[in-house]
Amino acid sequence: MARRRQIYEGKAKILYEGPEPGTLIQYFKDDATAFNAQKKGTINGKGVLNNRISEHVFTMLDHIGVPTHFIRRLNMREQLIRQVEIVPIEVVVRNVAAGSLSKRLGIEEGVKLPRTIIEYYYKDDALGDPMVTDEHIACFGWASQEEMHDIADLAIRVNDFLSGMFAAIGIRLVDFKLEFGRVWDNDFGRIILADEISPDGCRLWDMATNEKLDKDRFRRDLGGEVEAYQEVARRLGLLPEGGDTAVLDLEEHRKSRGK
């Protein structure tokens, strides 16, 4: 089989040309970076877990009518996605003070915010993804006012849905990052959810113990990264209850058991 053409390699994912025009294959790596790639490492099995978790979340979001780039999972580490024109903005949604918000404004981590905050960061590694406002986005033409309206609307819908989904399994959705892309139907551009939703880009705290079940375990040298990601997958019902934790692909597992 011909080697697939690589379109892009990011810190945690690789994009390859897809089987049909307008599609790409998103490959999930085990590589982990933090602090604008100043800290680098590997979390064994992370790619497999993030592929599965993100598939689940995007499928659920599709069920409630949120348009996404996800088409289907192909195997343990790859999913087929729609090719989009990425909007160069990271959209961060916050429900509880943590991370850079706590640092910047001196608000203790864990304080519930009286209302949800949406922040925008310009995607530029060389600049360290600086925070920007709607004014910058409009001024530099990164997205239109109408697109920003759709993005904010979708971000709130995703937040409401995910907060409930995680609360149901005893997890507090503290904050998370989303990315959006544009797809074209003739001359009409439409905004859809892109990238991934996984413990790499979310803060997920156990509701009972406040234990961190996300990439902060890596960022803050807490250890137990894989176990934390596995715990999220397990509570979402993506790993067999009480089964071998090495079983990361349910379909393979079913096949091997002849079911």
Ligand code: 5GP
């Ligand atoms: P903070 O601004 O507090 O560092 O991050 C806020 C939220 O957005 C966290 O859940 C964090 O995981 C996510 N986030 C912000 N920037 C990035 C990024 O460049 N990559 C990933 N994976 N997540 C990010």
